[in-house]
Amino acid sequence: GGLAPSLDAKRCAMVNVTLGHVGRAPTYLHFEKASGWKEIPEYRNMRATLPFLIELPQVQNEFTLTPLQHGSVFALDLGTSKDRKTEIVFARGVSHVTMGLDTLQSTLLEDLLTSFDIIERFLVSPVLDKKHPAGQIFMHTLPPIPQTTDRDMKYLQVLFASAVQQCVAKYGPRVLKLRISKIELKVWIGTSPPTPLRLVASSAMGWEAMAFQEELDPASGCTVSWKNVETQETHNSVQMLRPTVETERSSKRGIARNAGSTYIYDFPALFRISLMKLWLKTCKADQIPQNFFTAKELALEGDELVEKELFGKNTVGMVVWLITMRTPDYPDGRDIVLIGNDLTIKTGTFGTFEDETFQKASALARSKGIPRIYIACNSGARMGAVEELKALVKIAWVDPNDLMKGFEYLYITYADLAKLPEGSVRSHPVTAGAEKRHVLDAIMGLNLPSTRGGIGVECLQGSGLIAGETSRAYEETFTLSYVTGRSIGIGAYLNRLGQRNIQMVQGPMILTGFQALNKLLGQQVYTTQDQLGGPHIMVPNGVTHELVANDQDGVEAILHWLTYVPETVWSVPRVLPTTDPVTRKVRFMPSKSPYDPRHMLAGAKVDGEWQGGFCDEGSFKEYMEGWGKTVVVGRGRVGGLPIGIVAVETRAVTRHIPADPADMNSHDIREPQPGQVWHPDSAYKTAQAIRDFNHGENLPLVIFANWRGFSGGTRDMFAEVLKFGAMIVDALVEYKHPVTIYIPPNGELRGGAWVVLDPKINPDQMEMFADVEARGGILEPPAAAEIVFKGDRHVLEMMHRLDAGLQQLDARKAKGEDVAKDTAAREKLLVPMYRQVAGEFMDLHDRSGRMKGLGAIHEELRWADSRTYLHWRIRRRMQESGIVRRMMKLVPEMSFAQGKAAVDDLCQGVASAAGASGEDEAVATWLEGHASEVDARVEQERQRATEEQIYRLIASLPTSRRGDVVRDLVGYSRVADMKGFAPGARV
Numbered sequence: 001g002g003l004a005p006s007l008d009a010k011r012c013a014m015v016n017v018t019l020g021h022v023g024r025a026p027t028y029l030h031f032e033k034a035s036g037w038k039e040i041p042e043y044r045n046m047r048a049t050l051p052f053l054i055e056l057p058q059v060q061n062e063f064t065l066t067p068l069q070h071g072s073v074f075a076l077d078l079g080t081s082k083d084r085k086t087e088i089v090f091a092r093g094v095s096h097v098t099m100g101l102d103t104l105q106s107t108l109l110e111d112l113l114t115s116f117d118i119i120e121r122f123l124v125s126p127v128l129d130k131k132h133p134a135g136q137i138f139m140h141t142l143p144p145i146p147q148t149t150d151r152d153m154k155y156l157q158v159l160f161a162s163a164v165q166q167c168v169a170k171y172g173p174r175v176l177k178l179r180i181s182k183i184e185l186k187v188w189i190g191t192s193p194p195t196p197l198r199l200v201a202s203s204a205m206g207w208e209a210m211a212f213q214e215e216l217d218p219a220s221g222c223t224v225s226w227k228n229v230e231t232q233e234t235h236n237s238v239q240m241l242r243p244t245v246e247t248e249r250s251s252k253r254g255i256a257r258n259a260g261s262t263y264i265y266d267f268p269a270l271f272r273i274s275l276m277k278l279w280l281k282t283c284k285a286d287q288i289p290q291n292f293f294t295a296k297e298l299a300l301e302g303d304e305l306v307e308k309e310l311f312g313k314n315t316v317g318m319v320v321w322l323i324t325m326r327t328p329d330y331p332d333g334r335d336i337v338l339i340g341n342d343l344t345i346k347t348g349t350f351g352t353f354e355d356e357t358f359q360k361a362s363a364l365a366r367s368k369g370i371p372r373i374y375i376a377c378n379s380g381a382r383m384g385a386v387e388e389l390k391a392l393v394k395i396a397w398v399d400p401n402d403l404m405k406g407f408e409y410l411y412i413t414y415a416d417l418a419k420l421p422e423g424s425v426r427s428h429p430v431t432a433g434a435e436k437r438h439v440l441d442a443i444m445g446l447n448l449p450s451t452r453g454g455i456g457v458e459c460l461q462g463s464g465l466i467a468g469e470t471s472r473a474y475e476e477t478f479t480l481s482y483v484t485g486r487s488i489g490i491g492a493y494l495n496r497l498g499q500r501n502i503q504m505v506q507g508p509m510i511l512t513g514f515q516a517l518n519k520l521l522g523q524q525v526y527t528t529q530d531q532l533g534g535p536h537i538m539v540p541n542g543v544t545h546e547l548v549a550n551d552q553d554g555v556e557a558i559l560h561w562l563t564y565v566p567e568t569v570w571s572v573p574r575v576l577p578t579t580d581p582v583t584r585k586v587r588f589m590p591s592k593s594p595y596d597p598r599h600m601l602a603g604a605k606v607d608g609e610w611q612g613g614f615c616d617e618g619s620f621k622e623y624m625e626g627w628g629k630t631v632v633v634g635r636g637r638v639g640g641l642p643i644g645i646v647a648v649e650t651r652a653v654t655r656h657i658p659a660d661p662a663d664m665n666s667h668d669i670r671e672p673q674p675g676q677v678w679h680p681d682s683a684y685k686t687a688q689a690i691r692d693f694n695h696g697e698n699l700p701l702v703i704f705a706n707w708r709g710f711s712g713g714t715r716d717m718f719a720e721v722l723k724f725g726a727m728i729v730d731a732l733v734e735y736k737h738p739v740t741i742y743i744p745p746n747g748e749l750r751g752g753a754w755v756v757l758d759p760k761i762n763p764d765q766m767e768m769f770a771d772v773e774a775r776g777g778i779l780e781p782p783a784a785a786e787i788v789f790k791g792d793r794h795v796l797e798m799m800h801r802l803d804a805g806l807q808q809l810d811a812r813k814a815k816g817e818d819v820a821k822d823t824a825a826r827e828k829l830l831v832p833m834y835r836q837v838a839g840e841f842m843d844l845h846d847r848s849g850r851m852k853g854l855g856a857i858h859e860e861l862r863w864a865d866s867r868t869y870l871h872w873r874i875r876r877r878m879q880e881s882g883i884v885r886r887m888m889k890l891v892p893e894m895s896f897a898q899g900k901a902a903v904d905d906l907c908q909g910v911a912s913a914a915g916a917s918g919e920d921e922a923v924a925t926w927l928e929g930h931a932s933e934v935d936a937r938v939e940q941e942r943q944r945a946t947e948e949q950i951y952r953l954i955a956s957l958p959t960s961r962r963g964d965v966v967r968d969l970v971g972y973s974r975v976a977d978m979k980g981f982a983p984g985a986r987v
Helices: 004-009 056-060 104-121 150-170 172-178 237-241 244-258 264-280 352-368 414-419 457-476 490-497 514-521 551-562 597-602 680-694 714-718 721-733 751-755 781-788 793-802 804-814 820-845 848-854 863-890 896-906 908-929 931-955 959-979
Strands: 014-021 024-032 063-070 074-081 087-095 134-141 180-189 195-202 209-216 223-228 293-301 304-307 318-325 334-341 372-376 394-397 407-413 425-432 435-443 479-483 501-504 546-548 604-606 609-611 621-623 631-638 641-648 653-657 669-673 701-704 739-743 748-750 766-771 775-777 859-861
Touching (some): 056 063, 074 104, 087 104, 087 244, 104 150, 104 172, 104 180, 150 172, 150 180, 150 195, 150 209, 172 551, 223 237, 264 293, 264 318, 264 334, 293 352, 304 352, 334 352, 352 372, 372 490, 407 425, 479 490, 479 551, 597 604, 597 641, 597 701, 631 863, 641 680, 680 701, 680 721, 714 721, 748 751, 766 848, 775 820, 804 820, 896 908, 896 931, 931 959
Parallel strands (some): 479 501, 701 739, 739 766, 748 775, 766 859
Antiparallel strands (some): 014 024, 074 087, 195 209, 209 223, 293 318, 318 334, 394 407, 407 435, 604 609, 621 631, 653 669
């Protein structure tokens, strides 16, 4: 206080005090005239210039700061906006190290990782306990960048954007965990005097970067305006620093984070990050195509979806984007429709507007034949009441003096009824004493604000609408749901109706909340939603196909799944370049003893040596891993060709059925299941996978058939194994793409298992192959021998026919000698060996040679060469099948066999020239490289069918009319040729 007049006289605005201490670091204090020369606690322990270098005064204009940690060159503070709606952790630092153009990206990445570490350490701070603040990072590099001019500003923007996007792509889960929403870097251009440049990237912009040239006040050195380097638009401090829009978005982000999810409007940024990460696996950052990701938001106006950028200003809790992605497999771009619940709008419930928006977006995906991706984070159908009536409703008590006797009815007065719009209620008039009342018969709520968007049964109608739409979408295009946060009621049904589901560990799918169930049960039984629909329920029951740890991983899983999916439902999967040559031998050999079938598909290390599997290295991805464990299903590539895969677990597994907390007598059940057998769950899983591969994915299917049959015990028959086995046949009957059944080496296909996979189920698409070391038959040889050899009767006959010792005994018996004892001893000695002979005899009936000779299989294969052979065989059949489907679409009466005959005729010369060994490769390559010839043949078939149809129609006319019609057609043709009429035009 005594120094204040002296300081004022010297026009001093701030005083910095350093207090030295023995044995520890000094304390730095800051006093400001504007605060009456009181200490500024937010600046404590900062060096004198640090608050200004990291621009804390500007931040304080909009936020109240709570210090978390201050150092010599950085500060970590929790900022609360003036309206207290937004909380942000500010990590701000300064660097005195010179940064060059060649070191900017590496230095920035190092500084970002340091900032991540600092923020992460304080997430457990009591100050942040139960808070979910966003994170913002600001770094200020003081030395000017050498050899730079104003012309380098855009280049610096590109370098900054690339560095940030690579960082977010590489450390996406960590960025998501720390809730980093903005990254800023302030540098100085090496002009004279140096020019300040601010580089900004945020999650809201999809981590795209902007550059702003700062205009400084000559007197104070503070920034007074910012000019966008690209648009030349000038911004003031209010526009740059005030979190007006960001406050609302941050509040919504907080709501989503509290639910264990990500704000829906941040998902496009997650897609962009994941897509960049996908590109970085195949090329360098500077080789990534420009505009590799664009998202057009669509909103419902009237009955149509129109392009409209809302970004958080939406009033409907269903958000839609039409996204175009340039991916490594589709560098020219592919489209998807992304639909997502906005949890911040009425807790993500489905109202009528949400239902209509969802239906229109899904129908758009169907009409375009493009993937429909659904981000599920919701609270089920919307439920509410007519709020306007709550303050008007009155009660007619049986006895106003004794309310415990109950009430007769609810009513409103005549005056209140007159205030309501027509259709608000249904009522009838009564008179009670001198009061005229309207007794409420039904509350309608029509034309009232509180019922806008639905409050009850109308929302259930909407749920039915989108349930039916989703079922149709699964049949007509590719559908995939990602479950995050929670998905309740109709939300859970939509996930199942779309079939394919990726679930985040914090994303339960339930029909009813646990609180409601507890009320129904009359006691506190369930404590969390996870008990009802968490991963430990939905993974083992097959509803969830893949489980992920967070939303960034979830989006990456979506993009990875899409790499197996064609651009549209009418196209075939694209064959990608691969570093794993299709000519590579398959080295991992399936053994007679139980083994992991994933090694057969993906390869494995054996005795320290890598042995490649059937699929391209690193391409096999298993789905539905936790359900029906005696079957392995997934997607992979062979020579770059995407395929759907069903394989058999040869080892014994255990099925776990959890106890139900609502049933005191229930307990965990662990049920052993032997390998090489279809159980109810694994049979259902097989049928489900086949349907998924067929609908929307258009994948050729490879089934590595190694089943001894179906489990037919009492428990499994009761558990509907017969029904689910039949579903496999149903799925194969409707399969529209090539199906390859391959009995692998040391594998076997027996009895009912063969029946449900036999190519005669769908001869247009199915082919069966057997390895030379494979077996196929009704029963296994020992069991078959027991029946065919009539127990040991025919075995004994064989022994007496072939064994010299028994022949001698039989000769002695014929002479009248008693050799029964010796004969019995000899037979007992030989029976075990001759039973093996009988088994071998039956095994010879099960060899691939007999299968081939009978026409039961298409070809015998050797495992080492199967990869090459099946690649070209499937690739050829995919091309042929696609051409035949085109013909059948143009000529509806054409059968698949007729179309196939036309394709065979088209390729006859190529096939003959190549010979049997190279025919598949030659035909596949020719069809892929001669689109014009293929188109011409398709058109030829259409014209031929049209001519035949015309002949049939004319032939169906009375003889007296045929000549007149033919003359009219000739006249039409002449006039059309002269006037250029299109076919079908009126003459």
